[in-house]
Amino acid sequence: MSAGTPCFANRVRGHDPLSTVPRDSIERLLGSTAVFLKRDLFQPLMSGYDFMRFSAMNELVVEAHDATSIALGRQGLFRYTRHLIDDDDCYADDALAYLTNIKVPAVERLSFVELLLASARPRFGPRLAAIEDKVAGLLSANALPIIYRDGQFEPSDGPAVEQAVHDPFWDLVSHARWDNVRTDMRQALSLRDNGGPNPALYAARALESTLKIVSSGKGWLTGRERGAANVIDTLVSSKNGRFIEPWEAEMLKRFFADVRNPDAHGAGADPQPKLTPIQTSWAIEFCMISIKSLLRRG
Known part of the structure; x- marks a missing residue:
């Protein structure tokens, strides 16, 4: 991504391609996205060792959260627990709750998805392609006027x-x-x-x-x-x-x-x-x- 257009919300600023889309269509997309991200993106990062069970998952969420916050000019998107000792903290739950929060503009939640996948790329390598194909398929299935191409959401x-x-x-x-x-x-x-x-x-x-x-x-x-x-x-x-x-x-x-x-x-x-x-x-x-x-x- 170029420095001038670091996320979807910034690239469509002033011309929201979802402004005329029924709310239930958008929420259905983001709800489905949250479900498959939990299954295909977060769960594979869980470790079998209790002391580091959620470490890789939490690192991914924090990285994407901070990148999206900076891109949108926000102090933060959602709260995630930062305990130094408790090994049961799972930031993925906070991330998924954010994706389904209807009070947040859809373009900002999609921006988080975009940067979450970008942060996952070094961790998943070629395996991420299947997840990105799923994102593109959900957009098509919900007949939304946007596409996902080369790691970015774009108006269609x-x-x-x-x-x-x-x-x-x-x-x-x-x-x-x-x-x-x-x-x-x-x-x-x-x-x-x-x-x-x-x-x-x-x-x-x-x-x-x-x-x-x-x-x-x-x-x-x-x-x-x-x-x-x-x-x-x-x-x-x-x-x-x-x-x-x-x-x-x-x-x-x-x-x-x-x-x-x-x-x-x-x-x-x-x-x-x-x-x-x-x-x-x-x-x-x-x-x-x-x-x-x-x-x-x-």
Whole structure:
């Protein structure tokens, strides 16, 4: 997680994706989450030795509790017993009670789940994947407008868009070669979800990085390119075998000229350009789809 967006509640600040979801659906999700976390996350950490029976479990709870408190700017989320001698203290009970406390905003409780799983990752290693799959499955089963991907809760654009656009995109850019693409696209989505400025600009940066990486990988960059349009020219060049067709090149150039550039340059005395929420989502999806198309060509 980046330092600027350390938990789910912060990433969706000002735009709660659960605000229109029936309360019983949210509580059903968190209740189910508490049950399986007790079984699959906490119980495997119990020791057979009485003197340290709950030690690993308590360490996990304290670590996640403190990380979430810091991220949310709270002095604490819930009270847990800190006895020096009593070996029967089990902080997991306090954590599970917090998850089912209807007085706490759902996004904050999900933030605790997110950071609890993050704290569990070094302890469980590859075994944590099955638990994370369960989290993702519960979200889908309860038809909530959020997903769990790469250790983070994110607002969802709906199952059709997730399956056709988002999931294939993230699969294609999973290699370290595409680190900048992933970083900028995550920033675009984060800004879109919390009402931040210029989400489309970051999506366009991800697309421009992809164009450069693809062209460079083919040995087509000359070093004299001054912007995205020049890089696109290397891809559409007949000398290079027309990696993309002229109509595709024109569409990409129009996107950079009409969507990216107005946001990328100072407006002077004119009003600042601003896309509507629908236009912003379209711009992000356009970049994702374009990146997918480029990478699938090899």
